[in-house]
Amino acid sequence: GAGVSQSPSNKVTEKGKDVELRCDPISGHTALYWYRQSLGQGLEFLIYFQGNSAPDKSGLPSDRFSAERTGGSVSTLTIQRTQQEDSAVYLCASSLSITSYEQYFGPGTRLTVT
Amino acid sequence: GDSVTQMEGPVTLSEEAFLTINCTYTATGYPSLFWYVQYPGEGLQLLLKATKADDKGSNKGFEATYRKETTSFHLEKGSVQVSDSAVYFCALGTQGGSEKLVFGKGTKLTVNP
Numbered sequence: 001g002a003g004v005s006q007s008p009s010n011k012v013t014e015k016g017k018d019v020e021l022r023c024d025p026i027s028g029h030t031a032l033y034w035y036r037q038s039l040g041q042g043l044e045f046l047i048y049f050q051g052n053s054a055p056d057k058s059g060l061p062s063d064r065f066s067a068e069r070t071g072g073s074v075s076t077l078t079i080q081r082t083q084q085e086d087s088a089v090y091l092c093a094s095s096l097s098i099t100s101y102e103q104y105f106g107p108g109t110r111l112t113v114t
Numbered sequence: 115g116d117s118v119t120q121m122e123g124p125v126t127l128s129e130e131a132f133l134t135i136n137c138t139y140t141a142t143g144y145p146s147l148f149w150y151v152q153y154p155g156e157g158l159q160l161l162l163k164a165t166k167a168d169d170k171g172s173n174k175g176f177e178a179t180y181r182k183e184t185t186s187f188h189l190e191k192g193s194v195q196v197s198d199s200a201v202y203f204c205a206l207g208t209q210g211g212s213e214k215l216v217f218g219k220g221t222k223l224t225v226n227p
Contacts, residue, residue: 004157035215043203043217056214091158098213101146101165105158 002026004106006092012112013082021077021109025094032075033095033103034067038088046090049075050098082113116141120204120218127194127225135189135221137178137204146207147171147180147187148215153200161189161202194225 005024013019025032034046045059049069060066064083069075079086089110093103121136139145149161149171162171167182176191187204204218 033215035217042219043205043215045214045216048213059214093158101148101163101207102160103215104160105150107157 004092004094004104006090006106006109008109009107010110010112012114015084015113016081018078018080019082019111021079021090021111023075023077023092023094023106025073025075025092026104027073029094029096029104030072031095031098031100031103032069033093034075034077035091035093036061036088037091037108041088043091046077048098079111082111084113087111087113116145116206116208116216118204118206118216118218120202120221122219122221124222124224127223129196129225129227130193131225133189133191133194133198133223135202135204135223137187137189137218139185139187139204139206141185141206141208143208147178148205148207149176149178149187149189150203150205150217151200152203152220158203194223196225196227199223199225 007022033048036044047057047067051072064080067077089108091108093105095103117140146165148163150158151161162173164171164180170179178189201220201222203220205215208214
């Protein structure tokens with residue numbers, strides 16, 4: 001069956017612009033997670049959703065970052081006024097529930113801020 | 115806070131060599147432990163997991179045992195293959211489930227024929 005998909009696969013943007021990253025989880029998965037993978041910081045947790053609510057936003061690096069999930073399915077991660085330090089691969093994962101242990105990862109969106 | 119420390123690479127081995135990648139963790143409570151693998155050009159995949167002390171996770175010839183007394187979850191394989199070349203990440207799941215995964219920095223493994 002279809003796995004987690006993310007779009008775009010690559011995004012180059014100018015410093016100061018806003019970007020939206022999209023994640024389509026596996027159908028039926030109620031939990032959705034965003035992570036960031038960068039050379040300096042490794043893999044960092046950003047936020048997770050259970051259904052449409054986000055109980056834990058502790059990993060969002062600043063108030064320029066926000067995320068939403070609608071209809072218990074698609075999620076968008078928005079970065080406003082992008083900075084060069086935002087350059088990274090943004091990974092989305094989903095799981096059946098937050099207690100199902102296995103998270104399935106998408107291929108990621110590579111964001112480059114110039 | 116919770117953290118994972120894994121041996122830094124890169125690691126280069128010949129085919130059929132024995133592999134160990136060390137992983138230790140710091141956590142409050144009783145985390146679940148995972149090894150994820152990222153093959154070249156592909157996304158992260160779960161390799162194996164252990165959810166409580168003394169559990170052994172295994173998959174594709176890889177094994178790791180959850181050692182609470184040494185707070186470790188070392189990855190081992192008796193005989194590596196060229197196809198095992200990848201980046202391996204140790205991770206812990208907080209609060210007994212997987213609400214949030216905390217990852218180590220990854221270890222790049224290259225296996226030469």
